[in-house]
Amino acid sequence: MSREVFDEIKRQIPLLDYLQAQDWRPARQLSRGRWMGLCPLHSDHKPSFLVDSVKSLFYCYGCGRGGDVIRFAELYHQVRFPQALALLHQWRGLPPLLHEAAGFYQMQFHRHAEAVAYLLQRGLHQAEVIEELRIGYAPGRCLRAWLTSLGYPLESLQQAGLVNAEGHDTYSHRIVFPLEGNLYGRSTGAATPHRFLPGTKGGLYAWEKVRGYPEIILVEGMFDLAVLWQAGFHNVTCALGTHLNALQFRQLCADDRCGGKSRTVYLALDSDANGSGQRAAQCLSHRLRAEGITTRCVELPDGHDPNSFFVGGGNAHEFRRLLERACL
């Protein structure tokens, strides 16, 4: 490969964008375009990693390593040069591809009565919410043909996990929620209920919209979030599971627009018959308190999650009562 090819990749992928996508955050700005932060390449305790976002170069005063975005990918993923290039290509190529797939699924949603019926069964009927969440439907056996007709090679579809090794659409009979850098697929039939594409599930859902609220309701599932949005609760975010990844946890703990550590997080996780949801909530609550966040555990009726609470006839007023009664 020629020097021009490398230059092109470096031009297409600014180092700072790539670092931020790997959850790197600058600790302070030195001068225009020059940032210091913790080094993602070694166990760093005070910021020693310098990023020049104009030249797209980094240097670490701790471990003495530095270079461009390709060098960073090599060191960070511990791969050789050709694999680092492939990873960068894949990283850059994924978002437009997922965007395309999500748009296609959204189009399919309105064409399939079973998809609309499934949403009604989950208590979701407001067109505005369905639109805002960009909910789609994967009927199966048609995404591959569509994306190939747009010029995406089969190999990229397989790399992204949209098409399996046999060449079939991975998502079939699933309601699809686009996430940041992933697609969550909820089965409408007997298949494994929850599916994600390979890679991270990303940060908390719609965090940019929610982070300014001093009180935040955290739920496990997208259908919990959807019915709460529909009921007029806008300060809701979703972790897509009971276990928060490192990025999601940091988001909840960050000193933020709501005035630092004064945030209260209402944990509205599933109330499972075997108590696993309650234990997960307790455990998360401990971890958040250790970071100075106020938490409250919302007690739903036995065997309920916020979604089934509303499907079972619960309303906004009753849910507000549950929030008021939520214990520390």
Ligand SMILES: [Zn+2]
């Ligand atoms: Zn370092």
